[in-house]
Amino acid sequence: MLRSRRSFFEIVAGGQTDADVRLWLAARGHEEYQAQATQAADAPRRPKPVPPGVKEIRISSNENPLGPGRAVLDAIVRQFPEAGRYPFNATPGDGALASAIATSYGVKPENIVLGAGSQELLKSAVRAFTSPGKGLVTGSPSFENCPNIAKRLGHPVVEIKVDSAMRLNLDAMATAASGAGLVFLCNPNNPTATVHGASAVEDFVRRVRSASPDTVILIDEAYHDYVTDPSYKTAVPLAMRTPNVFVTRTFSKAYGMAGLRVGYAIGATDTMKPLHRLRMPYNISVFGVTAAIAALNDAKHIEQERARNTDVRQFTVKALDDLGCKSSDSHCNFLFVDVGRPAADFRDACAEQGIVVGRDFPPFDKTHARISLGTMDEMKKATAVFRTVLRPVTTTANRL
Amino acid sequence: MALSRRGFVHTVGIGAAAAWVGARGREHSIWSAFEPVLQAVEPGTIVLASNENPLGPGKTVMKAVRAAFGDGGRNPGRYSGSAGELTDAVAKRLGVKPENVVLGCGSTQILRSATHLFTAKDKPLVGTIPTYEECAGYAEMMGHPVRPVALDSEFRIDLGKFADAAKGAGLVFYCNPNNPTATYVGAKATRDFLAKVNRESPDTTILVDEAYYDYVTDPDHDTHIAVAIDNPRVIVARTFSKAYGMAGLRMGYAVGHVDTIKKMREWEGSGGAGYLNVLAIHAGLAAIQQDASFLTAERARNAASRDFTMKWFEERGMKPTASQANFMFVNIGRPAKDFRDACRAKGVLVARDFPPFEKTHCRIAFGTMDEMKKAVAVFGQVLGKTAATAA
Numbered sequence: 001m002l003r004s005r006r007s008f009f010e011i012v013a014g015g016q017t018d019a020d021v022r023l024w025l026a027a028r029g030h031e032e033y034q035a036q037a038t039q040a041a042d043a044p045r046r047p048k049p050v051p052p053g054v055k056e057i058r059i060s061s062n063e064n065p066l067g068p069g070r071a072v073l074d075a076i077v078r079q080f081p082e083a084g085r086y087p088f089n090a091t092p093g094d095g096a097l098a099s100a101i102a103t104s105y106g107v108k109p110e111n112i113v114l115g116a117g118s119q120e121l122l123k124s125a126v127r128a129f130t131s132p133g134k135g136l137v138t139g140s141p142s143f144e145n146c147p148n149i150a151k152r153l154g155h156p157v158v159e160i161k162v163d164s165a166m167r168l169n170l171d172a173m174a175t176a177a178s179g180a181g182l183v184f185l186c187n188p189n190n191p192t193a194t195v196h197g198a199s200a201v202e203d204f205v206r207r208v209r210s211a212s213p214d215t216v217i218l219i220d221e222a223y224h225d226y227v228t229d230p231s232y233k234t235a236v237p238l239a240m241r242t243p244n245v246f247v248t249r250t251f252s253k254a255y256g257m258a259g260l261r262v263g264y265a266i267g268a269t270d271t272m273k274p275l276h277r278l279r280m281p282y283n284i285s286v287f288g289v290t291a292a293i294a295a296l297n298d299a300k301h302i303e304q305e306r307a308r309n310t311d312v313r314q315f316t317v318k319a320l321d322d323l324g325c326k327s328s329d330s331h332c333n334f335l336f337v338d339v340g341r342p343a344a345d346f347r348d349a350c351a352e353q354g355i356v357v358g359r360d361f362p363p364f365d366k367t368h369a370r371i372s373l374g375t376m377d378e379m380k381k382a383t384a385v386f387r388t389v390l391r392p393v394t395t396t397a398n399r400l
Numbered sequence: 401m402a403l404s405r406r407g408f409v410h411t412v413g414i415g416a417a418a419a420w421v422g423a424r425g426r427e428h429s430i431w432s433a434f435e436p437v438l439q440a441v442e443p444g445t446i447v448l449a450s451n452e453n454p455l456g457p458g459k460t461v462m463k464a465v466r467a468a469f470g471d472g473g474r475n476p477g478r479y480s481g482s483a484g485e486l487t488d489a490v491a492k493r494l495g496v497k498p499e500n501v502v503l504g505c506g507s508t509q510i511l512r513s514a515t516h517l518f519t520a521k522d523k524p525l526v527g528t529i530p531t532y533e534e535c536a537g538y539a540e541m542m543g544h545p546v547r548p549v550a551l552d553s554e555f556r557i558d559l560g561k562f563a564d565a566a567k568g569a570g571l572v573f574y575c576n577p578n579n580p581t582a583t584y585v586g587a588k589a590t591r592d593f594l595a596k597v598n599r600e601s602p603d604t605t606i607l608v609d610e611a612y613y614d615y616v617t618d619p620d621h622d623t624h625i626a627v628a629i630d631n632p633r634v635i636v637a638r639t640f641s642k643a644y645g646m647a648g649l650r651m652g653y654a655v656g657h658v659d660t661i662k663k664m665r666e667w668e669g670s671g672g673a674g675y676l677n678v679l680a681i682h683a684g685l686a687a688i689q690q691d692a693s694f695l696t697a698e699r700a701r702n703a704a705s706r707d708f709t710m711k712w713f714e715e716r717g718m719k720p721t722a723s724q725a726n727f728m729f730v731n732i733g734r735p736a737k738d739f740r741d742a743c744r745a746k747g748v749l750v751a752r753d754f755p756p757f758e759k760t761h762c763r764i765a766f767g768t769m770d771e772m773k774k775a776v777a778v779f780g781q782v783l784g785k786t787a788a789t790a791a
Contacts, residue, residue: 058478067477073469076476076679080465083683084456084645089447116505116650116675123669148669256477259678261505277541281508281534285677286648291476 048348050356057382059372060356062190062223062334064256066308066375068291069301072257075294082286090286097289100296101264105236111266113275116283118222118250118263121275123149125182125248125265128274129216130155134181139168141191141361143220146184155181161363166192166328166336170200174207177215183208186220187235188227191361191370193330197231202238205245216271217245225254225302226309227331239267246271251288253333254305255295262288309333312373319383320371323390334358334372339390343369349389355382442747446771449749451579451612451727453645454767455701457683458694461646464686465679475678482681483673486688490653493688499658500629502665503684505675507611507639507652512538513664513672514635514654515571518605519544523570528557530580530754532609535573544570555581555721555729559593566597566604575609577616577725580754580763584724586620594627594634605660608636612725614643614695615702625655632657640680642726643698644687649680702726705766712776716783727751727765732783736762742782748775 050056059065067073082090098109105111115121126149130136135156138147147157158180160172168189177183185204188195196204201219208215219235239245246267252258262284265275284292295301313335317327320337327335339346343360346369350357358370373379447454456462469475483503491498504510511534519525524547525539536546549565552558557578566572574593577584585593590608597606608624628634639652654664665671687694706728710720713730720730732739736758740750751763766772 061479063479064477065474067471067474070473073473073476077466079648080462081456083462083465083648084453085447086450086452086641086647087650089450089452090648091443116677119674152666152669252479256474258479259476261675261677280505280512280675282506282650283508283675285650285680287679288677 047344047356047359048351050351050354054352054354056354056356057374057378058356059334059374059378059382060358060370061258062253062332062358062370062372063258064254064305064333065373065378066256066305068256068260068295069298071298071301072255072291072294075290076287079286079290082290085286087282087284087286087289090289092289092293094282094284094289097262097284097292098264100293101266104296105240105266107240107266108269110269110276111240111272113265113272113279114284115248115263115265116280117252117258117261118220118248118265119145120280120283121248121263121265122146122184122218122220124275124278125216125218125246126150126153126155128278130181132156134179136182136184137173137176137180138184139173139186139189141364142168142184142186143190143222146182146218162189162192162194165194167194167196168192170196170204174204174211177208177217178212180212180215183215183217184220185217186222188223188232188331190222190332191334191358192328192336193332193334194328194336195227195229195232195331197229198233198235199231201235205235205238205242209242209244213244215244218248219245220248222248222250222253223332224249225306226333228306228310229331232331236266239271241268243268244271246275251292251295254302254309255292256305257288257291257295260285260288260291262292308376309373312376312379315376316371316373316379316383319379320386323387325386325390334370336361336364337369337371338367339369340367342366346389350382350385353385353388355385444747445744446748446767446775448727448765448767448771448775449751450647451642451725451765452647453643453698453726454771455645455698457645457649457687458690460690460694461644461683461686464682468679468682478678480673480676480678480681482678482685483671483676486651486681486684487653489685489688494625494655496625496629496655497658500655500661502654502661502668502672503676504652504654504668504672506641506647506650507609507637507654508534509668509672509675510637510652510654510664511535511573511607511609513667514605514607514637515539515544515573516542517663517667518607519570521545523568525571525573526562526565526569527573528562528575528578529756531573531575532579532611535571535607539571551578551581551583554583556583557585559585559589563593563596563600566606567601569601569604572597572604572606573609574606575611577612577723579611579725580727580751581721581729582723582725582727582763583721583729584616584618584621586618587622587624588620590624591627594624594631598631598633602633605633605635608634610636611639611642613638615699615726616724617699617703618724628656630657632660635660640684640687643695643702645698646680646683646687649683650675650677651680651684701768702766705769705772708769709764709766709772709776712779718783727763729754729757729761729763731760732762733760735759739782743775743778746778746781748778 087094098112102109122145136150137158140159140161158176163169239247250263327337515535515538524545526547529548628636635656641647720728
């Protein structure tokens with residue numbers, strides 16, 4: 001039965017219950033959990049739960065609301081008979097995934113390091129390239145993973161505030177990078193959703209390298225597949241020809257595989273060696289391996305996902321604009337929006353009506369919220385809630 | 401291959417210590433990306449190389465994996481928030497508090513966390529030669545010293561020598577049953593050992609790896625979880641990769657004192673949950689909650705394969721160690737590599753080299769009875785004269 005090649009939907013149809021779905025909808029996701037755990041000591045307050053009986057729409061963790069494509073689901077189900085095999089004994093093995101990724105870029109497997117999500121790679125990078133004397137340079141706000149690890153290790157962290165357009169301040173970051181161990185350049189940037197074009201990134205890399213050639217530059221392209229700015233290009237070719245520069249990618253976003261934990265780093269052979277050394281053996285499950293290979297072979301699915309997200313993005317940006325709430329120029333599957341009030345107030349008011357939006361992002365936690373983009377249907381419901389939540393303050397403001 | 405050797409063996413030094421680290425590395429080299437061809441297993445191969453449960457996780461668990469897709473297959477797109485549920489379920493099954501449990505991406509993550517936290521440049525890792533190499537490999541990578549201890553003549557942990565070596569150490573890796581030798585130290589002797597190390601070297605942490613716990617048939621058998629939850633210097637590691645048949649899913653856990661577990665959670669971040677995939681979490685939930693008869697049946701199935709295979713070798717004058725696991729370590733009187741290559745050519749995959757015994761001993765995992773009947777036929781052909789004479 002499990003060895004059958006029947007498709008995912010035929011097999012799943014029988015096994016799924018309402019209880020399973022409820023269980024899943026109740027799950028909050030570890031990105032939130034991680035942030036909460038990290039902030040626990042100084043958390044201003046815990047997020048309000050969605051009231052019982054209210055259907056939840058989770059737009060808090062920048063996930064693909066549709067999950068993986070059909071080809072990926074079918075590949076996982078076909079792999080059920082291999083559940084008991086270590087990833088290096090299964091067919092395909094984890095080495096085959098590294099090879100498949102390498103082939104897709106025209107590089108060698110040694111240029112690829114697999115991670116249990118890009119999270120493992122960010123952790124390895126901070127461990128490998130920073131020290132008590134050589135710190136981390138990152139944006140503020142930006143993805144918190146690297147600074148969290150550096151702080152846990154007691155390595156210095158320099159956080160450079162984004163510019164007035166919510167873009168990473170490349171000038172200031174390049175200056176701060178001099179003598180640093182590692183620069184974390186999240187492009188597009190989470191949570192501000194803005195992107196820098198290829199020439200700006202190249203200039204940044206050239207500038208850092210001329211002043212500080214030993215500084216390693218990590219360019220996190222987690223949201224690469226959602227960018228629609230024509231001036232943007234991946235930094236992978238730049239990384240391949242430039243020492244001490246590498247790119248991280250993840251299957252958690254456009255590929256819809258956040259729950260499966262697959263990411264990778266790509267760069268020149270010497271740059272990747274410390275990351276290979278730190279890689280946890282058998283870090284990706286047999287299902288993650290086979291799913292990622294199937295995903296790489298389904299380029300059309302990513303094109304469709306980008307188009308779908310772009311439509312939803314335009315709709316949501318306009319709906320919030322109409323409420324007087326301006327978003328930064330998003331090239332991601334989420335928005336960073338000036339809601340004109342503390343994110344915590346907005347978040348709790350939305351949660352009352354079943355809409356779960358993103359956590360606090362200091363230093364903008366008093367004015368801005370991060371809102372992930374769900375399906376068009378979900379965003380129609382969410383923006384209807386935003387209208388009720390955001391209106392009273394507007395009214396008060398008008399009266400004053 | 402050359403890269404793998406160079407990458408792995410460099411700082412430990414000469415002789416026994418270098419031998420421990422070994423030519424090939426752990427179950428799988430950290431340089432895996434360089435060796436994709438070496439890992440590929442041809443379809444139809446009988447895999448007896450990695451101490452897996454040949455039947456996999458079983459229907460109950462796979463049904464839970466299927467259900468975890470939920471909502472039209474959308475759920476794998478979500479970051480899982482269910483690690484806490486699995487932590488609770490594991491704690492409940494073991495009769496401990498959730499704060500006594502931390503999950504890991506296989507026990508690999510657990511072994512690495514413990515080595516990271518409890519060894520240092522002046523606090524060595526202590527382990528037997530041979531044993532499972534993850535802790536030693538990681539300590540070596542961190543530049544922390546490794547102190548190897550020889551086994552006794554029956555390939556068992558030499559508790560006296562081990563306790564002596566533990567003095568002043570950061571972490572003792574106590575793998576019981578021991579991989580790759582399959583030998584087992586009884587519950588009372590282990591408890592005495594833990595107490596002795598604790599008394600003589602109070603700052604030393606002992607990691608008791610119970611990966612093969614469910615396969616033990618020796619009546620003097622018990623878990624050391626009760627010691628661990630009371631003693632901040634004792635940690636028990638467990639995995640779903642062996643008897644539970646989930647090696648492909650990547651899920652393991654540690655049980656210990658609240659303070660020790662807290663340190664491990666903090667070092668890993670996200671309470672250790674960031675590397676855990678959602679299908680493994682739901683598989684783990686189903687596995688730990690299923691009826692205990694699953695493990696009883698798997699233990700009995702393995703014991704039958706074990707007895708059959710050990711008898712086959714014994715009858716041919718090749719002595720296996722006293723296996724209490726789902727694999728055996730047997731003196732085949734020739735280099736493991738020659739045996740392995742010849743078996744592989746005939747569709748049977750046995751384990752890698754385990755120095756310092758790679759010239760005489762081979763580790764063979766137990767497959768299903770049907771697989772073992774086919775495998776011994778191949779072993780008979782490969783071992784040729786020895787086997788034929790005895791038969």
